[in-house]
Structures are given as C-alpha cells and as structure tokens.
Amino acid sequence: MSLKSIGAKIFAKTAVSRINKWANNPVETQQKVFKSLLKEAKNTHFGKDHGFDTINSYSDFAKQVPMRDYEALRNYVDRVVAGEEDILWPGKPLYFAKTSGTTSGAKYIPLTKASMPSHIQAARNAILCYVHETGKADFVNGKMIFLQGSPEMVEKNGIQLGRLSGIVAHYVPSYLQKNRLPSLKTNCIADWETKVDAIVEETKNEDMTVISGIPSWVQMYFERLRASTGKDVGDLFKNFNLFIYGGVNFEPYRAKFEALIGRKVPSIELYPASEGFFAFQDKQDEKGMLLQLNSGIFYEFIEASTFFDADAKRLTIGEVEKDVNYVMIISSNAGLWGYNIGDTVQFTSTSPYRVIVSGRIKHFISAFGEHVIGKEVEQAMNEVMQQFNFSISEFTVAPQILPKQGELPHHEWLVEFETAPENLQKVTDVLDVLMQQQNSYYKDLIEGKVLQQLKIKPLVKDSFQAYMKSQGKLGGQNKIPRLANDRKIADALLKIQH
Structure with missing residues (x-):
C-alpha cells in the first residue's frame, strides 16, 4: 500500500x-x-x-x-x-x-x-466516506478523469464568470493534479464531440482508476473508447474501480454502463x-x-x-x-x-x-391533472428494463393532447433503445401498469377513459445527442429533461426521425 x-x-x-x-x-x-x-x-x-x-x-x-x-x-x-x-x-x-x-x-x-469551500469539501468528503466505509484507497494512485465544462473564464465587472464545473476545476487539490486528466488544453476545447475524441486519445493508454461525470456524457466517452480500441472499458482500464456521478438518476443507464465496462463498478452519487x-x-x-x-x-x-x-x-x-x-x-x-x-x-x-x-417542480406532466413526476417515470422504466432485459440510451416523456382522430389523449414515451425489447407491446402494457401503481391520479384518468394507455415511440440512434447539439447544449453539465408538460422537446425529437 x-x-x-x-x-x-x-x-x-x-x-x-x-x-x-x-x-x-x-x-x-x-x-x-x-x-x-x-x-x-x-x-x-x-x-x-x-x-x-x-x-x-x-x-x-x-x-x-x-x-x-x-x-x-x-x-x-x-x-x-x-x-x-x-x-x-x-x-x-x-x-x-x-x-x-x-x-x-x-x-x-x-x-x-x-x-x-463547501463545493470542494463536499466532493472530497464523498470520496473519503467511501474510503472509510470500504477500506479501498488504491484508486488514489491511478489516473482520474472528470468530464466537465471548460475551466476558461471571462471577467465581468471584476468578477470571474464561468461554468460551475470549470470553476471547480481550478480547486483540484495539488496532490491530485498529477493524477488528473484531461490536460488543460483538452479541457478547454469548446466543441464537445471534438473534446471527447481528444480525451479518448489522452486516456486510452493510461491507468484510469476513477471516472466522473454526468452519466449520459460519460456513456458517450465510453462508446468512443470502445470504438477506438475495440476493448471493453473494464479491460482497457483494469484498475477502474470507482465511478462518480451526479445530475441525473443513474439507474436507467446502469445496464448500458455495465455492458460497456464489461463488469460492475462501485459508484458514488453526488448532488452538486x-x-x-x-x-x-x-x-x-x-x-x-x-x-x-x-x-x-x-x-x-x-x-x-x-x-x-x-x-x-x-x-x-x-x-x-x-x-x-x-x-x-x-x-x-x-x-x-x-x-x-x-x-x-x-x-x-x-x-x-x-x-x-x-x-x-417545472418538469412534470399534469396536462390532465395527473402530476406525474420524474421519479415515477424513471422507476417505471428501470423496472420494465429489468423485467424484459433491454437497455436504453435515453428517454423523455410528453403529453399528447391532440392525438389522431378517434384516439384518446395519452403520454408519449420517446425512447432511444440500445437493445430493443422483443415485444414492444408487452413492455408498453407493463409500463402503463407500473405508472398506474405509482400515481393514483394517472390510474383514475386511465380507468375513467380520459387517457388511453401510454405509447412508446422508438427513436433512431443518437437522436438525443442530435437534439442537444441543435440546442447548443451537447456535453458538459447539460441534461435532457426527463419529462415536460408540453411537446417542445418531443416534437423536436420527432423531426430528427425524418
């Protein structure tokens, strides 16, 4: 040791x-x-x-x-x-x-x-709690990567202005600086896709032990690592034993991560x-x-x-x-x-x-008084993925207030599948039941024939990345809202399919 x-x-x-x-x-x-x-x-x-x-x-x-x-x-x-x-x-x-x-x-x-200081101390204490609980500390000897925004800042009336993750990058303790990747030059690349490719080149031959970032963007990094090397992330980084994440619920991504890594890796969730x-x-x-x-x-x-x-x-x-x-x-x-x-x-x-x-509080669906929240759709999706053994890259949910003639309104789930289920209708049936079990208002609307059963719309590969890019929000700390009370995101995603 x-x-x-x-x-x-x-x-x-x-x-x-x-x-x-x-x-x-x-x-x-x-x-x-x-x-x-x-x-x-x-x-x-x-x-x-x-x-x-x-x-x-x-x-x-x-x-x-x-x-x-x-x-x-x-x-x-x-x-x-x-x-x-x-x-x-x-x-x-x-x-x-x-x-x-x-x-x-x-x-x-x-x-x-x-x-x-609280931003720095909390991140440090999260890792220290893990070390104390598990007794595992060897990861401090390897390389660590923090997928984040650019640390470059501008001055505004004598005050430095930047993205939070970029500001925090200036406070990495000196004893971790030698272990930290990517390089400052790479971290300052503005275009996210170019940046990820540069990070792949910088890290693929290193002994990476800790990887941190928002799951959706770390997934993109892992996919490009595998495309570049032909290896699972866990084989490429044999000592990779700690994933630190925040910003979104990890559960919908877990199966995909384990497939990309080739094994399970302990994780720490943060709320910054x-x-x-x-x-x-x-x-x-x-x-x-x-x-x-x-x-x-x-x-x-x-x-x-x-x-x-x-x-x-x-x-x-x-x-x-x-x-x-x-x-x-x-x-x-x-x-x-x-x-x-x-x-x-x-x-x-x-x-x-x-x-x-x-x-x-602004990301919910209550177009019909159901007040469906993010936790409910994520839990339902996670349960149905486990039951039917499929995986997804990303999803979001929106109300369909103006359905086709003869149909009732419904919730539309726009899903980018990684491995599609064998029977989409069975998945839809179970997903709707799970939502009714969690949300009594939704159940009442279904039983009262105000809403029909939810519908799943499969999306082509990289739809969410294309949408985020079109909004100038590809990478960094940006996240797709899991659900919305309108169809702005849903309709933009559907346009990408054509």
Whole structure:
C-alpha cells in the first residue's frame, strides 16, 4: 500500500468523525447555520430591505423573507452583476456560475469566498466516506478523469464568470493534479464531440482508476473508447474501480454502463448545483444522499402537492417526513435567500437526513391533472428494463393532447433503445401498469377513459445527442429533461426521425 493510500485512510477517518457530529445533531446544526447567515448578511442591502436585524426566530424569517425563484431575485442579482458590493452577501462574489435558465435566459449564480469551500469539501468528503466505509484507497494512485465544462473564464465587472464545473476545476487539490486528466488544453476545447475524441486519445493508454461525470456524457466517452480500441472499458482500464456521478438518476443507464465496462463498478452519487453542493452518497448500502446541513446552507421544504397554493407551508429540517415529495428552498452564504432551486426531493431517511432527487417542480406532466413526476417515470422504466432485459440510451416523456382522430389523449414515451425489447407491446402494457401503481391520479384518468394507455415511440440512434447539439447544449453539465408538460422537446425529437 502506498503512502498516499495510507494517508487517504487516515484522512477519511477524521473526516467521517466530523461529519457524524453534525449529521447526528441536525436541528441544532441548522439553527446555528440560520443564525450565522442572518448575522453575516444583516448589513447587506437585502438584509436591510428585509429587516434581518429584527428577525429573532424562523417564523419571523418566513414572514419577512418570501420564497423566490431567480426572476424574483433578479433585481438584486443584476446589481451584483453590475459590480455593486454588499447587495446579497458582504462584498463581491468570487465568481458567477453561468447557467442556462429555461425561462430566465442566462442565470448568474454567485459563488462567494464563504460558499466556495463547501463545493470542494463536499466532493472530497464523498470520496473519503467511501474510503472509510470500504477500506479501498488504491484508486488514489491511478489516473482520474472528470468530464466537465471548460475551466476558461471571462471577467465581468471584476468578477470571474464561468461554468460551475470549470470553476471547480481550478480547486483540484495539488496532490491530485498529477493524477488528473484531461490536460488543460483538452479541457478547454469548446466543441464537445471534438473534446471527447481528444480525451479518448489522452486516456486510452493510461491507468484510469476513477471516472466522473454526468452519466449520459460519460456513456458517450465510453462508446468512443470502445470504438477506438475495440476493448471493453473494464479491460482497457483494469484498475477502474470507482465511478462518480451526479445530475441525473443513474439507474436507467446502469445496464448500458455495465455492458460497456464489461463488469460492475462501485459508484458514488453526488448532488452538486451552482447554488450549492447539497448532498452526497455517504453509504454504499443505503438509499439516498446525506444532506449537507453544515455547509452554510439553511434548508426549507414545501410539499410539492401544495407548492402552488397561496398558503403553502414552509417546513424546516425537523418537520419533514420520509417519502413525501418536497420542493427544496435554500438560504445560503452565497447570498441566495428563500431561493427555490427548482428541484424536488424525497427523504429516504431522517436519521440521518438522506435525500433523493425526485424531479423538477417545472418538469412534470399534469396536462390532465395527473402530476406525474420524474421519479415515477424513471422507476417505471428501470423496472420494465429489468423485467424484459433491454437497455436504453435515453428517454423523455410528453403529453399528447391532440392525438389522431378517434384516439384518446395519452403520454408519449420517446425512447432511444440500445437493445430493443422483443415485444414492444408487452413492455408498453407493463409500463402503463407500473405508472398506474405509482400515481393514483394517472390510474383514475386511465380507468375513467380520459387517457388511453401510454405509447412508446422508438427513436433512431443518437437522436438525443442530435437534439442537444441543435440546442447548443451537447456535453458538459447539460441534461435532457426527463419529462415536460408540453411537446417542445418531443416534437423536436420527432423531426430528427425524418
């Protein structure tokens, strides 16, 4: 065992001990974060506008600080972008993480001197928890690849602007720099397909032990590795023993990954976002990711079923329950206050608090009152793939409100198969039953003859890549929405078939 491996195990033991202290005292930990945030920001423009110096309890905060999305907070953010100080958080941010908003255009999310360390520490702690639990640390001696956006940045009124993954790339610890791929030159390539080909050339003869990225884009990397070398990824990289991912549910990709690799590889799930690093998988045999309660983020939750009600109740960590779909609201040391990040989560455990991402509050289908969410379609797809032994590259779901004459409306599942099922109609039948079992509203609509059974539309190979390329969103941290309440994506995908 190398000195680096021994050091990793010692470091891991210390890190896990620190994590356990706050994870075992969740309410107290969040209360400390809450008080600290208000104290630090009371003299900012936002703090003065919302009377932070008069807030003595959480109920005061909930009354004085309304829940906001980016558009509602934009008048403050625009002032920060313009170079003003002390607007949302003391001073100026270190960076802006630029993201693509679906309704707001480009969004500029501040990263401050106070918030930046949590992004790095959470990613590090995820790996250290794995080392401590499994005793495996030899991977630190091999090469590691992080498929991410370009680390190149531009300056905007004295503040560095870039993609989150590119910003984080500048914070890779020095002891990992020699092990890290791809090279800076390759990482800065703008065109994703060109970049992946360059990464293949740089890595195919290396001893890759850790590979990280969003599953859809790592899959593309694996496919090109196999095309270039004629070997399974697991044969090419014999010491590849850890896959780290985030951004989407891995289950729909698992069968395809195992086929490309040629064996199973342990994995760690992360929940990073520009707005904060919220959770990571701390146990290999536990469902869900440990919510980061001690990272300068104060969490609130609103039941998704009541979210659009005028009197929707905001809950704190001690009030949440397992298996309920919540919209997650954050206030943070990046200067986001009562901020709706758009994600919905469910708690898989409340001792400690672990979550799964169940979808997006804007990404659902409720064209007929069914309110189908991402978790439901992903779980149904995963179960039917296992039952009928087929695999997919990608899928999305949309409502068909205007079907052919004589047909009832329905949900259309647009699926790019990797290995197609033998009997598509049987798959369709079972998939529809699984959806009815999960969603009682959907079941009522089917039984009431308001909707007919869902339909599966097979797509030609690389349809989703072609769509993402047409939107200028190929690669990086970009993700296909798993479902939508309209047909914009569905109709664009269908045009690609001709």
